[in-house]
Amino acid sequence: MSNGMKQTELGEIPVEWDVVELIDVLELQRGFDLPVQHRIKGSYPLIASNGKIDNHNEWKVKGPTIVTGRSGTIGKVYFEENDCWPLNTTLYVKQMNGNFPRFLYFLLLDLDLKQYSTGTGVPTLNRNIVHKHKVALPPLPEQQKIAKILSTVDEKIAVIDEQLAKTTELKTGLMQRLLTKGIGHTEFKDSSLGEIPKGWEVHTFGDLFTLKHGYAFEGESFTQVKNEYLLLTPGNFHPDGGIKFVWRKQKYYTGFVPEAYVLATGSLIVAMTDLTQDCNILGSPAIIPDADFKFLHNQRLGLVELKNAQQLDIKFLYHTLNFKPYRKHMRATKTGTTVSHTSPKTIYSFVTSLPPLVEQHQIANILTTVDEKIQVLHDKKAHYQTLKRGLMQQLLTGKLRVSVAEDVILA
Structure with missing residues (x-):
């Protein structure tokens, strides 16, 4: 002992x-x-x-x-x-x-x-x-010290939450301005969407891309043991776009994998099914990141295939798929009650305004820079949340005494 x-x-x-x-x-x-x-x-x-x-x-x-x-x-x-x-x-x-x-x-x-x-x-x-x-x-004095240490971590998380809220608000404002008014325009024209910059066009999504359905991977080959193939599901989609990982629940695959359903880095995918109560995942986009494993194109995920890469920037499209009008369209047209669904036909019907390709690049770069700042904050928050869980587990059992924990926080 x-x-x-x-x-x-x-x-x-x-x-x-x-x-x-x-x-x-x-x-x-x-x-x-x-x-x-x-x-x-x-x-x-x-x-x-x-x-x-x-x-x-x-x-x-x-x-x-x-x-x-x-x-x-x-x-x-x-x-x-x-x-x-x-x-x-x-x-x-x-x-x-x-x-x-x-x-x-x-x-x-x-x-x-x-x-x-x-x-x-x-x-x-x-x-x-x-x-x-x-x-x-523990005795009261140690209770007070334990609470002080854990509260210090909570305060750091609260500061990050405040920064996240402000940066997210900044992004919302930028999206509203950039995706409707563009950059530096002084001349505008009437359209079916209202006033848009001169030189922009109006298209349906069906004019611009198609969606490829995913593959029905065999359930008996699912595993939570990490391996080469990570199986993407709607649960991997962040409500604000992008991929999130819940490692305790993450699925991997051990069965036969058709090469056509391994997603390339940089591919754009869309969630076609949503199990959340608020329907905040349906239609959410994600760009496949570079990773040390391969992402599998699962069923109920749509892979975007551009009709003309000289007409549409994939990152610009990603931000358009995160814009409020499109997400509102997804909620308004969903089918199902407990589980919400959409279809390629429904997504194709959405009408959007499209800048010239050079301006698309500029808009996408601005919004991607803000996204990167948001991701840094999310990563920082996750670090402190992990630290807090570890400290709670150790401090509340006496395995880690307060003097040592204070050194961990100050480090």
Whole structure:
């Protein structure tokens, strides 16, 4: 056994720590009903199971407190510094039993409360079951130090979120201006889309490209063990365009691979199916990046094949496929309820304005530069999120003591 550690039912923990039931640490209480018609604008946060939704003129719980979903959205945990009104779809921390509030927030965050949800239709969190969960509890001074370290990482993530919001807002404004007014134009003409720069043309997507369907790869050859072939699915598409990787769920392929369905670097693909509730993936584009594995062209993904590469820049098209009018068209024309679908015919019907090729290059370069800045911020955020998860796992079990963790943060 390590020095300064003791063996418990939760494994080795520091000798000064105790193993207790959660009810000995904090008490969860159901929130309060407040019908919409009785809500009056004020300064006190109204918190639902999915977070803050509004402000009210009265409060029910004195801050600071911690709120989590009781019904509907389960697993998210919110720290509220101020007096607030937790709604009846939530549980809030009624008693903290002399423990440090911020530490308790991270403790609940680490519990993965989803595992305690019950019910098939609308998931529900039973506080009595959660109260029986065993946790390792450090003395108050160490709680405060642990909370300070983890809060420092949260603050860094918050700064990045603010930078992301501002850069994304900048991109939205640039897209609106560049994709409708172009660069430096003083003469405009009327068109079916309204006023566009003189020298631009109006086309349907069907005039400009075709979509090749993907291949139905055999399900029995799917694996989560990384290999040469990565199987793209609609889940790999970012709502704002581009590819994202969820490595814990990522699919690879071990079966026969037709060479015609291996995607070349630089290829443009489109999501033809969307499982998200808000339908924010349907029609989303992605350009295949250079990587140390091969991307497979799966079914329900459309591969863009230009009719004339001297007429259309592939990166300009990528940004057009991220533009609000097209994405609105996708949502308005979708089929299906639980799973949304589109078709090549529907995509071909979209009408767009097209600058000359040289101007397309210029517009694409400007927007790609902003995208690169956004990606840097996303990568930075992912780094701190990974650091936070690792620190929580180590600090909340006593495997990493606070003095060492402080060195990690400062490094």
